[in-house]
Amino acid sequence: MWGIMRQRAACKAYHALNLEQGIRAIALRAFSSSAKQMTVRDALNSALDEEMSADPKVFIMGEEVGEYQGAYKISKGLLDKYGPERVVDTPITEAGFAGIGVGAAYYGLRPVIEFMTFNFSMQAIDHIINSAAKSNYMSAGQISVPIVFRGPNGAAAGVGAQHSQCYAAWYGAIPGLKVLAPYSSEDARGLLKAAIRDPDPVVFLENELLYGESFPISDEVLDSSFSLPIGKAKIEREGKDVTITAFSKMVGYALQAADILAKEGINAEVINLRTIRPLDRSTINSSVRKTNRLVTVEEGFPQHGVGAEICATVVEDSFEYLDAPVERIAGADVPMPYAANLERMAVPQVEDIVRAAKRACYRSR
Amino acid sequence: MAQLTHRTTAFQKTLSAAILSTRHLSTSPITVETSVPFTAHNIDPPSRSVETTPQELLTFYRDMALMRRMEIAADSLYKSKLIRGFCHLYDGQEAVAVGMEAAITKKDCIITARMFEGEGRFDALYKKEGGFYGGHGIVGAQVPLGCGLAFAQKYSKDENVTFAMYGDGAANQGQLFEALNMAALWDLPAILVCENNHYGMGTAEWRAAKSPAYYKRGDYVPGLKVDGMDAFAVKQACKFAKEHALKNGPIILEMDTYRYHGHSMSDPGSTYRTRDEISGVRQERDPIERIRKLILSHDLATEKELKDTEKEVRKEVDEAIAKAKESPLPDPSELFTNVYVKGYGVELNKSLLELDLTNLSRFSVEQSLVLFSNIKLTLLVIDCISQSFGADRKELRAVLP
Numbered sequence: 029m030w031g032i033m034r035q036r037a038a039c040k041a042y043h044a045l046n047l048e049q050g051i052r053a054i055a056l057r058a059f060s061s062s063a064k065q066m067t068v069r070d071a072l073n074s075a076l077d078e079e080m081s082a083d084p085k086v087f088i089m090g091e092e093v094g095e096y097q098g099a100y101k102i103s104k105g106l107l108d109k110y111g112p113e114r115v116v117d118t119p120i121t122e123a124g125f126a127g128i129g130v131g132a133a134y135y136g137l138r139p140v141i142e143f144m145t146f147n148f149s150m151q152a153i154d155h156i157i158n159s160a161a162k163s164n165y166m167s168a169g170q171i172s173v174p175i176v177f178r179g180p181n182g183a184a185a186g187v188g189a190q191h192s193q194c195y196a197a198w199y200g201a202i203p204g205l206k207v208l209a210p211y212s213s214e215d216a217r218g219l220l221k222a223a224i225r226d227p228d229p230v231v232f233l234e235n236e237l238l239y240g241e242s243f244p245i246s247d248e249v250l251d252s253s254f255s256l257p258i259g260k261a262k263i264e265r266e267g268k269d270v271t272i273t274a275f276s277k278m279v280g281y282a283l284q285a286a287d288i289l290a291k292e293g294i295n296a297e298v299i300n301l302r303t304i305r306p307l308d309r310s311t312i313n314s315s316v317r318k319t320n321r322l323v324t325v326e327e328g329f330p331q332h333g334v335g336a337e338i339c340a341t342v343v344e345d346s347f348e349y350l351d352a353p354v355e356r357i358a359g360a361d362v363p364m365p366y367a368a369n370l371e372r373m374a375v376p377q378v379e380d381i382v383r384a385a386k387r388a389c390y391r392s393r
Numbered sequence: 394m395a396q397l398t399h400r401t402t403a404f405q406k407t408l409s410a411a412i413l414s415t416r417h418l419s420t421s422p423i424t425v426e427t428s429v430p431f432t433a434h435n436i437d438p439p440s441r442s443v444e445t446t447p448q449e450l451l452t453f454y455r456d457m458a459l460m461r462r463m464e465i466a467a468d469s470l471y472k473s474k475l476i477r478g479f480c481h482l483y484d485g486q487e488a489v490a491v492g493m494e495a496a497i498t499k500k501d502c503i504i505t506a507r508m509f510e511g512e513g514r515f516d517a518l519y520k521k522e523g524g525f526y527g528g529h530g531i532v533g534a535q536v537p538l539g540c541g542l543a544f545a546q547k548y549s550k551d552e553n554v555t556f557a558m559y560g561d562g563a564a565n566q567g568q569l570f571e572a573l574n575m576a577a578l579w580d581l582p583a584i585l586v587c588e589n590n591h592y593g594m595g596t597a598e599w600r601a602a603k604s605p606a607y608y609k610r611g612d613y614v615p616g617l618k619v620d621g622m623d624a625f626a627v628k629q630a631c632k633f634a635k636e637h638a639l640k641n642g643p644i645i646l647e648m649d650t651y652r653y654h655g656h657s658m659s660d661p662g663s664t665y666r667t668r669d670e671i672s673g674v675r676q677e678r679d680p681i682e683r684i685r686k687l688i689l690s691h692d693l694a695t696e697k698e699l700k701d702t703e704k705e706v707r708k709e710v711d712e713a714i715a716k717a718k719e720s721p722l723p724d725p726s727e728l729f730t731n732v733y734v735k736g737y738g739v740e741l742n743k744s745l746l747e748l749d750l751t752n753l754s755r756f757s758v759e760q761s762l763v764l765f766s767n768i769k770l771t772l773l774v775i776d777c778i779s780q781s782f783g784a785d786r787k788e789l790r791a792v793l794p
Binding site for chain 2: 087113116118119121123124125126127128129130131132133134135136137154155158159163164165166167168169170171172203204206227228259306309344
């Protein structure tokens with residue numbers, strides 16, 4: 029485990045794409061006094077490694093997880109370390125191997141099923157929802173399903189409509205599932221460990237563009253027993269004027285927006301949701317009760333999105349505290365375009381978040 | 394109703410034991426021939442001669458009579474609206490269940506489709522410690538799940554197998570072939586059992602499958618076609634399949650069987666097949682009749698004794714139904730139980746107890762479940778992780794354990 033991390037410690041410079049420029053700036057923000065940095069990729073790899081080492085029932089299954097070392101290298105080195113019985117390469121048959129994973133979980137194993145992207149999870153969605161999420165309820169607690177479905181979610185760069193959808197809202201609607209969306213390396217490590225240890229089915233939504241990003245990481249996070257609680261959001265930046273909620277890559281954008289707003293005298297509080305289901309309504313509402321204004325940010329389609337649920341929950345539980353209408357920033361209501369300029373318009377940008385926050389503060393333009 | 398599963402642990406042998414003790418015959422072996430030879434694909438079929446004992450014959454008779462009685466009872470319970478949802482009757486197909494049960498152990502897993510919701514709990518339709526992993530409502534899903542059970546058995550080095558049951562209707566599902574491919578690649582101890590009753594709902598097999606030779610559909614996976622109305626053929630095939638699967642990986646068993654009732658209770662079963670066909674099968678191939686003839690020809694019981702067995706079985710079913718009718722509907726708090734596994738997630742903040750609990754409907758901290766309505770929540774106080782809601786979220790909320 030430590031060997032793998034030492035190999036990566038000498039991080040090569042990662043040249044960010046245009047869409048990622050914001051994230052690099054945020055990565056330099058110091059969250060703790062430690063100087064160690066870790067990429068999200070390494071965080072996920074080390075979490076998998078440690079959990080597989082700790083529990084022989086944990087195994088990984090998916091396309092190219094073994095000999096290819098992982099389509100995005102998340103499972104690099106694990107085949108050599110744990111062997112082909114525990115790191116299982118599958119044919120391109122999502123419905124089949126997702127079902128096999130759920131069946132193995134019925135029996136008591138702890139599978140980690142990788143989808144090369146969550147777009148392909150739609151081929152297996154019946155097993156995620158009907159075979160996994162509902163089983164504990166339908167069997168009155170006899171059959172629990174300690175499975176993790178993980179993989180990149182949402183838009184990458186220039187991959188087009190069929191490879192860019194965000195599934196947070198879809199899976200977040202299902203009782204019986206837990207849905208996690210890490211942002212930083214600390215999130216990635218802590219939440220993946222929690223997901224693997226959790227007895228319920230967990231959908232773990234990563235982000236391809238974050239894999240190469242480095243974040244500072246403390247010794248506590250590097251400890252093999254580290255994990256983060258499921259269902260607890262993190263206040264990334266405290267503020268008092270407006271609450272901005274975000275998850276995954278959008279957290280970086282929200283933090284950038286908060287910096288820009290600060291120069292204009294608006295002190296934004298940024299909440300990193302970390303968990304989509306169960307949603308941390310209490311942290312969100314407490315924050316809005318303090319700031320009195322809300323902007324939700326997500327990458328996915330706007331209708332029936334995560335932001336819609338957050339807005340509804342705040343209107344229901346904290347209506348008297350709102351000083352302005354709730355604002356939603358989301359992906360455009362179109363299939364993801366391929367042309368770079370149109371793609372840029374289809375995904376939220378930092379200026380969109382800034383603009384919405386100003387509207388919420390009645391300071392447009 | 395809920396107590397009667399195909400894998401009943403303690404069946405009563407009262408009458409059959411009494412019969413046999415008077416004849417001192419219970420364990421002396423008998424050899425029976427299956428009705429027809431096995432048809433095989435990519436494998437050498439097992440022998441037609443099946444070893445059995447008088448005890449087993451009488452047990453088969455009793456178990457099948459019990460199942461038949463149960464299906465008829467389910468029919469009338471459904472019609473009197475005590476069973477809700479869908480109800481798919483199995484009468485005619487008893488030999489498959491009974492023959493399979495005789496060939497396997499509790500550590501082998503079974504997974505199937507078709508379930509119905511009884512009054513009361515449906516936890517009896519899953520029985521994990523008996524190796525029964527439930528009836529699944531999504532046609533075809535149970536096959537990859539069954540291959541997953543087999544994967545786990547192999548991973549854990551248990552020397553057991555999984556029987557993944559499906560019908561001729563499900564046999565064309567893509568996920569079945571995806572799972573079978575992986576089962577064959579990885580030599581999983583998975584036995585795919587196609588209960589071919591020749592009709593997928595209202596669609597005859599020749600209208601649904603270009604090749605209805607389901608035992609051959611595995612292509613590179615060996616298969617066996619079995620007379621599913623002959624409990625001994627089923628038993629022999631399952632034994633054979635278990636030995637094969639443990640050494641060589643997956644195998645397909647096609648059980649040629651027949652259902653007398655329609656697909657579900659709203660289906661008379663006669664718009665897509667003739668009544669002559671149904672009565673013809675009942676006369677010539679009925680599984681219970683077959684065993685009855687064997688018992689009588691081997692002089693193991695008299696007609697009267699068999700009739701008494703049927704009466705006994707009927708009484709048992711009636712008693713179970715009476716008991717099920719008495720059992721109450723679930724408590725309203727059960728709406729929110731088992732969404733997640735118990736004991737994880739929430740630490741209920743004690744300040745919740747001090748809140749204004751007007752118009753409270755139910756409150757039970759001991760069950761780690763709180764239902765409350767019309768409470769002015771001070772959300773800063775509540776540090777709960779998992780909330781759930783009823784139809785009116787202001788009226789009914791719960792904190793999930």
